[in-house]
Amino acid sequence: MNIIPYSIDMKITAIACSNIALVKYWGKRDELLKLPQNNSISITLNNLQTKTTVDFDNRYEEDIYIINGKKVEQQSEIKRLNTYINLLRQQKGVKTPVKMQTESNFPTAAGLASSASGFAALTVAGSKALELTLSDTELSILARRGSGSACRSIFGGFVEWKKGQKSDGSDSYAVQIASSHHWDIQLLVIITELSKKSISSTKGMQSTVKTSPFYQGWLDSIEFDLEKVRTGILNKDFKLVGESSEHNCLKMHSLMMTSSPSMIYWNETTLKLLKNIQTWRAEGLNCYFTIDAGPNIIILCLKSDVDAIKDHIQNINNIKNIIQCSPGPAPRLSEQHLF
Ligand code: PMV
Numbered sequence: 001m002n003i004i005p006y007s008i009d010m011k012i013t014a015i016a017c018s019n020i021a022l023v024k025y026w027g028k029r030d031e032l033l034k035l036p037q038n039n040s041i042s043i044t045l046n047n048l049q050t051k052t053t054v055d056f057d058n059r060y061e062e063d064i065y066i067i068n069g070k071k072v073e074q075q076s077e078i079k080r081l082n083t084y085i086n087l088l089r090q091q092k093g094v095k096t097p098v099k100m101q102t103e104s105n106f107p108t109a110a111g112l113a114s115s116a117s118g119f120a121a122l123t124v125a126g127s128k129a130l131e132l133t134l135s136d137t138e139l140s141i142l143a144r145r146g147s148g149s150a151c152r153s154i155f156g157g158f159v160e161w162k163k164g165q166k167s168d169g170s171d172s173y174a175v176q177i178a179s180s181h182h183w184d185i186q187l188l189v190i191i192t193e194l195s196k197k198s199i200s201s202t203k204g205m206q207s208t209v210k211t212s213p214f215y216q217g218w219l220d221s222i223e224f225d226l227e228k229v230r231t232g233i234l235n236k237d238f239k240l241v242g243e244s245s246e247h248n249c250l251k252m253h254s255l256m257m258t259s260s261p262s263m264i265y266w267n268e269t270t271l272k273l274l275k276n277i278q279t280w281r282a283e284g285l286n287c288y289f290t291i292d293a294g295p296n297i298i299i300l301c302l303k304s305d306v307d308a309i310k311d312h313i314q315n316i317n318n319i320k321n322i323i324q325c326s327p328g329p330a331p332r333l334s335e336q337h338l339f
Pocket residue numbers: 020021023024025026040113115116147148149150201202292293
């Protein structure tokens with residue numbers, strides 16, 4: 001594509017929600033294009049949000065990235081953002097430098113999919129600032145290139161990422177299964193640790209695909225999990241969604257644990273909570289858990305049980321915070337810029 005001189009002077013801000021996968025994505029078939037080995041299903045989380053302002057302007061001498069108030073200095077992080085911003089610029093055929101500032105209202109990189117809300121917000125703000133006219137499907141494909149799970153955050157409610165078959169990734173994008181109003185399932189995000197996780201999802205997935213003896217079993221059983229969770233969502237069958245999600249989460253963590261070297265993302269509080277949730281359930285409380293690549297737990301429950309669950313959690317030490325979420329909306333633009 002020819003690089004044409006183009007002067008853009010538009011500051012755009014977008015807000016996107018994170019999402020939690022009930023059937024997880026763990027393993028890529030193409031690293032560069034971020035194509036997954038399997039479909040995944042998630043819920044967009046209304047109260048875990050990232051706000052991003054972008055400004056493409058020739059008055060900047062170089063690209064500037066500010067995340068949660070700090071200028072990004074780490075080379076690997078700069079490289080990841082540059083690669084993505086260059087992809088956006090290529091779509092328009094420009095080389096204009098960008099200033100990007102982003103803020104999340106929850107701990108980043110601790111297994112709470114801040115990259116999902118981050119790249120979804122950046123995709124929406126960046127494409128608007130560059131005046132690209134993209135469909136939701138095209139936005140989802142673009143967001144996927146930033147972080148796989150970000151392609152699901154382009155949609156609100158209940159979402160499935162179709163892994164696709166094509167080598168160029170043009171059929172690997174998310175679709176909405178049901179809107180955020182379909183079912184008021186509750187998600188209690190229990191934060192047990194605020195620090196960054198030690199192994200990135202990218203590295204963790206690579207290691208698992210190469211070394212876990214159970215990876216083929218994961219792939220062979222994924223259709224079964226997808227079918228149950230999809231049906232459970234459409235029928236609002238809480239038991240089916242809860243049981244299938246918890247099982248899928250434990251399968252993913254078993255893959256991590258049986259990789260070489262072994263990866264254990266949990267801490268003592270994660271394990272304690274996990275065991276307690278199973279006990280509370282046996283005692284009649286309607287709740288299930290899911291955990292991403294980190295130590296924080298997300299409890300799935302119905303509105304009627306939220307207070308009882310919170311009461312139980314009060315008795316567990318070392319909980320840093322609880323964020324209650326419902327199925328959330330698709331990304332939106334905001335007039336309130338960060339700079
Ligand atoms: O999109 P990434 O690279 O942040 O990977 C996400 C991986 C999990 O959160 C563990 C699972 C998922 O499907 O979101």
